[in-house]
Amino acid sequence: MNIPIHYCMQCGSKTHQVIPDGDQKLRHVCSKCDTIHYQNPKIITGCLIEHDNKILLCRRAIEPQHGKWTLPAGFMENNETSSDGAIRETLEEANAKISNVHLYSVYDIPHISQVYMIYRAQLVDMEFSAGSESLEVKLFNKEDIPWTELAFSVIRQTLITYLNDKKSGNYNLQTGVITAEMKSLLKEVPENV
Numbered sequence: 001m002n003i004p005i006h007y008c009m010q011c012g013s014k015t016h017q018v019i020p021d022g023d024q025k026l027r028h029v030c031s032k033c034d035t036i037h038y039q040n041p042k043i044i045t046g047c048l049i050e051h052d053n054k055i056l057l058c059r060r061a062i063e064p065q066h067g068k069w070t071l072p073a074g075f076m077e078n079n080e081t082s083s084d085g086a087i088r089e090t091l092e093e094a095n096a097k098i099s100n101v102h103l104y105s106v107y108d109i110p111h112i113s114q115v116y117m118i119y120r121a122q123l124v125d126m127e128f129s130a131g132s133e134s135l136e137v138k139l140f141n142k143e144d145i146p147w148t149e150l151a152f153s154v155i156r157q158t159l160i161t162y163l164n165d166k167k168s169g170n171y172n173l174q175t176g177v178i179t180a181e182m183k184s185l186l187k188e189v190p191e192n193v
């Protein structure tokens, strides 16, 4: 899935789609300066924050999925580490300071060309509130997680895996693939968590 790039990002001339020599995929190539515009997956980094047996969720104030619940997470910026990005997103979306930040899950979402990296972390204090991209920020008991109001399949999968790991106390790195078909599960409350 490539987003159309109609004009060259180097010189502004029109591009055309062509498979460059030695390549296998169609690329947007500048008709004037021959710049090839490669498109690659985006990394989204965020945090699963535990406090007092509860999990911190944010209700989205932005599209997509306005009004739905998610973990604090967002696109990694250039020149930052993935963990720094997760800490930054948590501060931006939940005004929360965190510690003990450890990588917990890496999920590939090939149909939308994204990779999610979620870190487990703990609140430094009880100071948190909705940032500009959140309508509200709340700590949820397991029983109260708004399963049918979650924003994304990857968040649902992360929470299910986490709650299962919590039973055993073994939080090994989780990896997996999120497919387009999993979206229908967002309407269901998971069993056995």
Ligand SMILES: [Zn+2]
Residues within 6 Å of the ligand: 008, 009, 010, 011, 012, 013, 030, 031, 032, 033, 034, 035
């Ligand atoms: Zn050009």
